[in-house]
Amino acid sequence: MLIDIIAGARPNFMKIAPIIHAIQKAEDSGSKLKYRLVHTGQHYDKKMSGDFFEQLNIPHPDVNLESGSGTQAEQTAKIMVRYEALLLEKPCDLTLVVGDVTSTMACSIAAKKLNIKVAHVEAGIRSFDLSMPEEINRMVTDSITDYFFTTSERANSNLKRAGVEDERIFFVGNTMIDTLLKNRSRFMRPEVWDELKLKESNYIVMTLHRPANVDEEHKLKGLIQEIVDHSQGMPLVFPIHPRTAKVFENLGITHDNLHLIEPLPYLEFNFLVERAKAVITDSGGITEETTVMGVPCMTLRDNTERPETCELGTNELLGTNPKSIGPAMAKLFSGSWKKGEIPKLWDGKTAERIIECLNKL
Numbered sequence: 001m002l003i004d005i006i007a008g009a010r011p012n013f014m015k016i017a018p019i020i021h022a023i024q025k026a027e028d029s030g031s032k033l034k035y036r037l038v039h040t041g042q043h044y045d046k047k048m049s050g051d052f053f054e055q056l057n058i059p060h061p062d063v064n065l066e067s068g069s070g071t072q073a074e075q076t077a078k079i080m081v082r083y084e085a086l087l088l089e090k091p092c093d094l095t096l097v098v099g100d101v102t103s104t105m106a107c108s109i110a111a112k113k114l115n116i117k118v119a120h121v122e123a124g125i126r127s128f129d130l131s132m133p134e135e136i137n138r139m140v141t142d143s144i145t146d147y148f149f150t151t152s153e154r155a156n157s158n159l160k161r162a163g164v165e166d167e168r169i170f171f172v173g174n175t176m177i178d179t180l181l182k183n184r185s186r187f188m189r190p191e192v193w194d195e196l197k198l199k200e201s202n203y204i205v206m207t208l209h210r211p212a213n214v215d216e217e218h219k220l221k222g223l224i225q226e227i228v229d230h231s232q233g234m235p236l237v238f239p240i241h242p243r244t245a246k247v248f249e250n251l252g253i254t255h256d257n258l259h260l261i262e263p264l265p266y267l268e269f270n271f272l273v274e275r276a277k278a279v280i281t282d283s284g285g286i287t288e289e290t291t292v293m294g295v296p297c298m299t300l301r302d303n304t305e306r307p308e309t310c311e312l313g314t315n316e317l318l319g320t321n322p323k324s325i326g327p328a329m330a331k332l333f334s335g336s337w338k339k340g341e342i343p344k345l346w347d348g349k350t351a352e353r354i355i356e357c358l359n360k361l
Contacts, residue, residue, distance in 0.1 A: 031359055036092060040067050040083070080110045104120070105140045151343075152344075220248065279295055287304070300318055
């Protein structure tokens with residue numbers, strides 16, 4: 001059985017790595033599963049994709065569709081056309097997609113139209129916010145998926161409410177946490193640690209990239225100003241996303257404790273996160289990692305598709321109003337931030353469970 005494993009953007013690489021390693025391990029035990037790694041090229045620069053293949057020991061892709069940049073529609077179309085051409089020339093038995101990026105939706109559609117079954121890892125999560133491109137990707141992908149691999153009971157419930165039968169839902173856990181736990185002992189101190197003379201629990205990591213926060217100059221400036229004003233002078237380390245950097249350069253903001261740096265590779269970034277006083281972000285995946293590492297996390301969004309990070313973990317949803325930052329920072333510095341716990345099946349064995357399911361199927 002040949003499985004196409006689809007990866008296209010930075011969040012995908014952490015999710016596919018343990019699946020590839022689990023298939024390789026199963027092959028040694030006589031499994032008939034084979035895989036073809038398809039990189040769509042959605043993220044095509046080294047900092048956003050190349051470093052992940054090297055650091056996470058992911059083999060070189062068997063195919064690179066080289067879709068590149070473009071609008072949502074342009075990128076979706078290029079991925080669909082190129083993946084369809086690959087399937088027509090060399091079909092697979094199952095297309096396995098992960099997460100909720102453009103590549104996830106585009107390859108699912110292309111495969112399904114050729115009557116190839118689709119498996120979705122991280123299926124069923126919902127923000128119920130249709131202004132987010134990722135939510136559209138999740139809904140479309142799950143509407144045509146055959147096998148659903150889920151991270152939480154909430155995701156299971158979402159799928160059941162949408163009419164998915166129990167026998168097609170497999171609650172397996174979170175492959176991104178597989179990667180985190182496997183590599184935690186390998187985290188690497190980045191150069192910025194020494195350059196800024198950082199000390200454990202004495203700095204804050206920031207990441208912002210969502211359009212609602214960064215596309216309008218006044219909104220981004222307001223968020224940054226509130227964070228700086230309530231940081232008590234603590235260093236703010238800000239690996240800046242290319243999208244955010246384009247807007248930020250026009251703001252004219254400079255503060256002694258605000259340090260903009262290039263995006264970091266996986267091992268270096270998580271070294272910083274694990275030792276931070278807190279993380280301020282609008283990313284979904286980072287909230288999962290901070291929950292497992294026990295690091296306080298503030299999410300600048302009005303909703304989340306990962307409610308378990310708030311209900312069980314260390315994350316709090318602050319919304320997008322800059323004025324919500326001050327009270328949260330006061331809570332942090334008072335030492336009263338919640339401790340949190342790790343959600344069920346986020347134990348580093350998710351990929352093994354996925355492969356067990358695929359072998360049975």
